[in-house]
Amino acid sequence: MKSSSQSYRAHKKRVFELLKRPDLDKALEEMSWIPEQKVINPLFSFIHHGDERIKWAAVRTMGTLVSRLAERDMEAARVVMRRLMWNLNDESGGIGWGSPEAMGEILSRHDGLAKEYAHILLSYARRDGNYLEHEMLQRGMLWGLGRLAEARPHLLKDASFHLLPFLESADAALRGLSAWVMGLLGAEESRSALKRLTADDAELYVALGSHLQKRTVREFAAEALARFSPESS
Numbered sequence: 001m002k003s004s005s006q007s008y009r010a011h012k013k014r015v016f017e018l019l020k021r022p023d024l025d026k027a028l029e030e031m032s033w034i035p036e037q038k039v040i041n042p043l044f045s046f047i048h049h050g051d052e053r054i055k056w057a058a059v060r061t062m063g064t065l066v067s068r069l070a071e072r073d074m075e076a077a078r079v080v081m082r083r084l085m086w087n088l089n090d091e092s093g094g095i096g097w098g099s100p101e102a103m104g105e106i107l108s109r110h111d112g113l114a115k116e117y118a119h120i121l122l123s124y125a126r127r128d129g130n131y132l133e134h135e136m137l138q139r140g141m142l143w144g145l146g147r148l149a150e151a152r153p154h155l156l157k158d159a160s161f162h163l164l165p166f167l168e169s170a171d172a173a174l175r176g177l178s179a180w181v182m183g184l185l186g187a188e189e190s191r192s193a194l195k196r197l198t199a200d201d202a203e204l205y206v207a208l209g210s211h212l213q214k215r216t217v218r219e220f221a222a223e224a225l226a227r228f229s230p231e232s233s
Helices: 004-019 024-031 036-046 052-072 074-087 099-109 111-123 135-151 160-168 172-185 188-197 217-227
Strands: 203-208 211-216
Touching: 004 024, 004 036, 004 052, 024 052, 036 052, 036 074, 052 074, 052 099, 052 111, 052 203, 052 211, 074 099, 074 111, 099 111, 099 135, 111 135, 135 160, 135 172, 160 172, 160 188, 172 188, 172 203, 172 217, 188 217, 211 217
Parallel strands: none
Antiparallel strands: 203 211
């Protein structure tokens, strides 16, 4: 009989092989035959993988499986959310790479979890909350908020005030991601800042849909402005 550590390593290796597949949807079908927890536990080590393809496949898989788990066992899904939150806590001793992205992906896929945890994800952008100081974590947080805004913008109706400063960031990825989120939220109060960004040719890589795309800040700014109502003359 395999020991628990041997069993974990075997599952981790299997999950890694599935994440490497070009067709993640088919890989997810295969994972459906494995108990969610046997897949979710290894995913915690892959959501911050150095290979971007593995990382984003793991984030997407985490969202799918945790939302599926929540339909069957809400408390078990809450445990996963609390683990992701703990990873972002200074007391954890870690950095929390990939955790905001995984949180956003999960919340975009499950209404019940979104209603419970949307304010927690937003708190990482709030100076009066659990503000994340590290720019790389801020990128993940903004991406996670964007995923949530794509699916449930009503849960972030008061978010724009806390996100406005990111439009002025020295980091191009933060400017681009915050412009993307502002457009999804229809945040008219960001119009003037977004207009300035329409001249910003800085590039960033963003996971949109199932692909990692190279975009410019000005593209996101222009797309956001196009979502707003026309200015009155």
